[in-house]
Amino acid sequence: MVLEKEILPFFQWLLRGEGATVAEGEGALVLFAVVLATVFVLSLVGGFLVSLIRHGPIRAGEIAYNTLTVGFSELARTSPRRIGALASVAAKDSVRRRVWVALILFGLILLSAGWFLQANNTQPARLFLSFVLTATSYLILLLSLLLSAFSLPGDFRTKTLYTIVTKPVRAGDIVLGRMLGFTLVGTALLVVMAVASWVFVNGSLSHTHKVDLETLEALRDPDGQSLGQQGLSSYDLFHKHDLTLDPDGGGVVEAAHGHTHPVVKGGDRYVIGPAEGFVRARVPKRGKLRFLDRKGVETARGISVGSEWGYRSYIQGSTQAAAIWTFDGVKASNLVDYEDGGGSYLPVELIVRVYRSYKGEIERGIQGSIQLRNPDTEVKTNLRTFYAKDATIDSFQFANEQTSTDQQPITILNDLISEDGRIEVIVQALDRNQYFGFAQADCYLRLPEGSALWNFVKGYLSIWMQMVIVIAVAVTASTFLKGPIAMLFTVAFLILGLNRDFFVKIATEQSFGGGPIESAVRMRLQMNQMSPFDPSPAVTVMQSLDDLLELMMLGLSYVLPDFSTLLGRVTFVAEGFSIPADALARDFVVCVAYVAGAAIIGYFCLRSREVAK
Amino acid sequence: MPGEAVIETRALSKIYRDFWGRQKVRALKALDLEVNRGEIFGLLGPNGSGKTTTIKLLLGLLFPTEGQALVFGKDATDVSKNEKIGYLPEESYLYKFLNAEETLDFYGRLFDIPAEVRKQRIDELIKLVKIERARKRQLREYSKGMTRRIGLAQALINDPDLILLDEPTSGLDPIGTREMKDMILELRDQGKTIVMCSHLLADVQDVCDRIAILHQGELKELGRVDSLLTVDDVTQIRARNLSDACQNELRDVIARHEGELLEMDNPTTTLEDLFLSIVRDSEARPGRRVVGASRNEPEAVSAGAAAGDGE
Numbered sequence: 072m073v074l075e076k077e078i079l080p081f082f083q084w085l086l087r088g089e090g091a092t093v094a095e096g097e098g099a100l101v102l103f104a105v106v107l108a109t110v111f112v113l114s115l116v117g118g119f120l121v122s123l124i125r126h127g128p129i130r131a132g133e134i135a136y137n138t139l140t141v142g143f144s145e146l147a148r149t150s151p152r153r154i155g156a157l158a159s160v161a162a163k164d165s166v167r168r169r170v171w172v173a174l175i176l177f178g179l180i181l182l183s184a185g186w187f188l189q190a191n192n193t194q195p196a197r198l199f200l201s202f203v204l205t206a207t208s209y210l211i212l213l214l215s216l217l218l219s220a221f222s223l224p225g226d227f228r229t230k231t232l233y234t235i236v237t238k239p240v241r242a243g244d245i246v247l248g249r250m251l252g253f254t255l256v257g258t259a260l261l262v263v264m265a266v267a268s269w270v271f272v273n274g275s276l277s278h279t280h281k282v283d284l285e286t287l288e289a290l291r292d293p294d295g296q297s298l299g300q301q302g303l304s305s306y307d308l309f310h311k312h313d314l315t316l317d318p319d320g321g322g323v324v325e326a327a328h329g330h331t332h333p334v335v336k337g338g339d340r341y342v343i344g345p346a347e348g349f350v351r352a353r354v355p356k357r358g359k360l361r362f363l364d365r366k367g368v369e370t371a372r373g374i375s376v377g378s379e380w381g382y383r384s385y386i387q388g389s390t391q392a393a394a395i396w397t398f399d400g401v402k403a404s405n406l407v408d409y410e411d412g413g414g415s416y417l418p419v420e421l422i423v424r425v426y427r428s429y430k431g432e433i434e435r436g437i438q439g440s441i442q443l444r445n446p447d448t449e450v451k452t453n454l455r456t457f458y459a460k461d462a463t464i465d466s467f468q469f470a471n472e473q474t475s476t477d478q479q480p481i482t483i484l485n486d487l488i489s490e491d492g493r494i495e496v497i498v499q500a501l502d503r504n505q506y507f508g509f510a511q512a513d514c515y516l517r518l519p520e521g522s523a524l525w526n527f528v529k530g531y532l533s534i535w536m537q538m539v540i541v542i543a544v545a546v547t548a549s550t551f552l553k554g555p556i557a558m559l560f561t562v563a564f565l566i567l568g569l570n571r572d573f574f575v576k577i578a579t580e581q582s583f584g585g586g587p588i589e590s591a592v593r594m595r596l597q598m599n600q601m602s603p604f605d606p607s608p609a610v611t612v613m614q615s616l617d618d619l620l621e622l623m624m625l626g627l628s629y630v631l632p633d634f635s636t637l638l639g640r641v642t643f644v645a646e647g648f649s650i651p652a653d654a655l656a657r658d659f660v661v662c663v664a665y666v667a668g669a670a671i672i673g674y675f676c677l678r679s680r681e682v683a684k
Numbered sequence: 685m686p687g688e689a690v691i692e693t694r695a696l697s698k699i700y701r702d703f704w705g706r707q708k709v710r711a712l713k714a715l716d717l718e719v720n721r722g723e724i725f726g727l728l729g730p731n732g733s734g735k736t737t738t739i740k741l742l743l744g745l746l747f748p749t750e751g752q753a754l755v756f757g758k759d760a761t762d763v764s765k766n767e768k769i770g771y772l773p774e775e776s777y778l779y780k781f782l783n784a785e786e787t788l789d790f791y792g793r794l795f796d797i798p799a800e801v802r803k804q805r806i807d808e809l810i811k812l813v814k815i816e817r818a819r820k821r822q823l824r825e826y827s828k829g830m831t832r833r834i835g836l837a838q839a840l841i842n843d844p845d846l847i848l849l850d851e852p853t854s855g856l857d858p859i860g861t862r863e864m865k866d867m868i869l870e871l872r873d874q875g876k877t878i879v880m881c882s883h884l885l886a887d888v889q890d891v892c893d894r895i896a897i898l899h900q901g902e903l904k905e906l907g908r909v910d911s912l913l914t915v916d917d918v919t920q921i922r923a924r925n926l927s928d929a930c931q932n933e934l935r936d937v938i939a940r941h942e943g944e945l946l947e948m949d950n951p952t953t954t955l956e957d958l959f960l961s962i963v964r965d966s967e968a969r970p971g972r973r974v975v976g977a978s979r980n981e982p983e984a985v986s987a988g989a990a991a992g993d994g995e
Contacts, residue, residue: 125705145763156793160779167781230777234838237743237771238794239763683745684700 157248355515388500586617776835
């Protein structure tokens with residue numbers, strides 16, 4: 072699966088980020104404090120200026136002072152009972168507004184998906200999972216947006232707020248009550264959707280096969296002893312499996328379309344059981360990737376095979392070019408025992424993007440090699456060759472006992488893992504003028520698999536966190552904006568958050584075509600992105616305005632939630648990878664930070680607003 | 685403690701502005717007012733005179749443009765003052781999807797009242813405002829009068845010391861109006877301070893101890909109702925069973941003392957009294973047509989005489 076940004080360990084992310092120390096200020100906590108302080112100072116100065124114009128300097132100073140002192144003492148006096156009461160009314164209001172219609176809609180989506188989605192590709196689980204997760208995400212985000220953006224403005228309009236703010240209710244109670252109420256409603260809906268999705272995915276993929284008797288062939292050892300039979304399963308759900316039947320009753324169904332089946336002998340019949348392993352939660356141990364170029368010289372990246380996405384880079388076949396992953400902290404416990412008890416192995420998985428410079432034999436994969444190396448002693452295993460198919464996961468089981476390139480018997484534990492626990496995996500392409508493309512996340516050591524159900528729940532938790540952020544932002548926006556405007560504000564926040572990287576690129580002038588105004592002018596004049604403008608006062612003005620806008624955009628980018636990362640978490644589930652605990656913890660902290668920040672801003676906005684105006 | 689000011693406004697002014705800060709309406713002009721503990725204070729005035737603006741300023745629903753409003757000695761924008769306040773808005777702005785019990789429970793929770801106390805108070809209030817039979821019905825099904833009643837109940841959920849009533853009798857039938865007025869008087873007797881604003885002058889006259897009359901945002905009159913309404917140069921005599929001769933004699937006496945006789949005739953009762961007596965009679969004896977109940981009242985003669993100098 073694609074992992075564009077490395078997931079840092081939680082505390083490293085929280086305290087120092089990519090920097091070496093906390094003082095470098097790249098830790099999330101430091102950034103949060105800086106952003107909060109900036110927003111605070113800007114709001115205070117802004118509020119003071121508005122009061123200055125309206126009431127003059129003395130009254131403005133008094134208002135600013137009161138807002139600060141009374142504001143913070145009131146903020147501390149929010150009461151759980153009041154928040155609970157307001158939350159329950161918000162929830163009842165949502166039910167009254169027929170929020171459950173969303174469930175009917177979701178049911179219809181699943182019904183039509185059941186009709187149109189077909190398991191006729193090699194990874195049907197990915198298709199079904201990504202469908203249900205994406206559908207849930209968008210539906211729940213839209214729903215929470217509509218609920219929360221219109222609620223408070225509705226209360227302003229119907230004046231029901233009059234009877235609430237004339238009770239000892241603090242503005243913070245109202246803001247938090249709304250957030251909590253809508254979160255509860257959204258959570259209830261999300262739970263129903265999650266259960267329905269789980270049932271739908273498993274139900275849609277559930278199938279079994281029969282043994283295709285006509286394909287069965289007897290297997291015999293050189294002495295003529297029967298080793299069982301091999302053949303094919305029946306064709307169901309757009310695929311069939313190779314299978315081997317043991318004479319003593321068991322059997323093995325080879326994996327196809329991302330799953331396998333158990334075989335049991337019931338009386339004199341072989342019975343193929345239900346599908347297993349469709350929904351998975353692989354736990355990878357990731358390493359660091361570096362490349363060798365075609366002459367064997369070390370480089371940070373491979374070559375580019377054209378105007379492609381820069382995530383992967385390529386190595387050329389039949390040259391010294393190689394991709395080398397170094398894994399840290401490899402221990403004896405990373406080796407897995409074979410099921411039949413014959414020793415242990417190191418599970419390595421590899422995803423290869425294949426770039427063919429000529430078509431070749433299209434049914435056959437491109438040949439590559441993989442070997443393990445000790446980074447200190449440079450002892451390597453013999454080449455192990457494989458045929459790589461594009462974008463599929465190849466699993467390798469490296470037995471502990473290996474033979475080195477100089478034909479000496481070695482073991483992974485004693486000879487290939489360095490003293491400080493490192494091991495290297497070297498991959499090369501063997502076919503001339505064919506290319507393998509890799510990114511760091513494409514090779515990993517498999518750790519014991521996590522629970523697929525829990526991983527599915529984690530996927531829904533990340534949707535839940537997005538929902539909570541949207542609710543927090545929308546409720547806060549509705550404290551100072553009318554319903555439709557609050558909704559547009561939140562949608563803009565959401566869209567900018569989804570495209571945050573691009574937004575930052577424009578703000579930091581890394582994108583082509585200049586800032587927003589320059590881009591608009593280029594479009595109007597049908598100019599390309601690169602050709603320079605002739606110098607003129609108008610161009611100077613345009614670029615100065617762009618500089619100002621870019622500065623504002625950069626400032627704004629600090630408060631934009633990284634929705635694309637959050638939305639990307641469901642890809643883990645769809646691709647069958649466990650969502651790392653570090654990522655989940657980080658998302659949760661980000662979510663809490665947004666709720667806290669939004670609640671404080673919402674509190675001050677609502678407090679400084681005349682309810683009866 | 686009588687005479688202790690519960691509400692105090694000092695040069696309280698409110699100017700409504702548009703989005704650009706331009707003045708639209710000057711709703712209240714330098715209002716100075718004091719409301720003392722234990723009195724019923726009426727704010728009177730035609731529509732748009734600033735009554736509701738004053739109440740909203742006192743509640744902190746609006747912020748004053750100039751001046752200050754103090755409630756229990758605290759600034760009106762201080763939320764903690766609301767602990768001791770009950771407010772019945774002009775129309776009952778309640779959640780229509782809740783029933784009476786849920787509504788009162790909701791507002792009780794906003795006062796942080798513990799569950800048991802809340803339950804007890806809800807029962808008492810539902811009985812007080814006489815909506816026992818509709819306690820489980822959603823407010824959307826309520827008539828206007830019932831909505832006023834539940835509105836009053838929510839205003840009393842915290843057993844407030846100060847009650848602000850915006851048009852308390854609007855939308856009520858005569859019985860409801862009478863009951864509302866009785867309740868207001870009863871609350872005053874319990875030592876509570878009540879501020880009501882209304883343009884139904886009769887209601888204000890019936891219950892208020894003191895009134896302020898506002899017009900176009902300015903305070904025009906302020907004082908005790910009885911002293912404001914007393915007409916100093918007119919004397920009223922009410923007597924029962926006077927013969928025609930006696931009435932003539934009285935006329936002569938007034939003429940002899942150079943007084944001007946304004947009126948000497950049989951009084952009429954008010955329509956309110958007539959209506960109430962019919963309804964009460966009907967409740968006591970259902971099924972019987974009650975006509976002319978007031979005719980059984982003993983005949984009375986009232987004379988209004990403008991007394992001469994020295995009277």
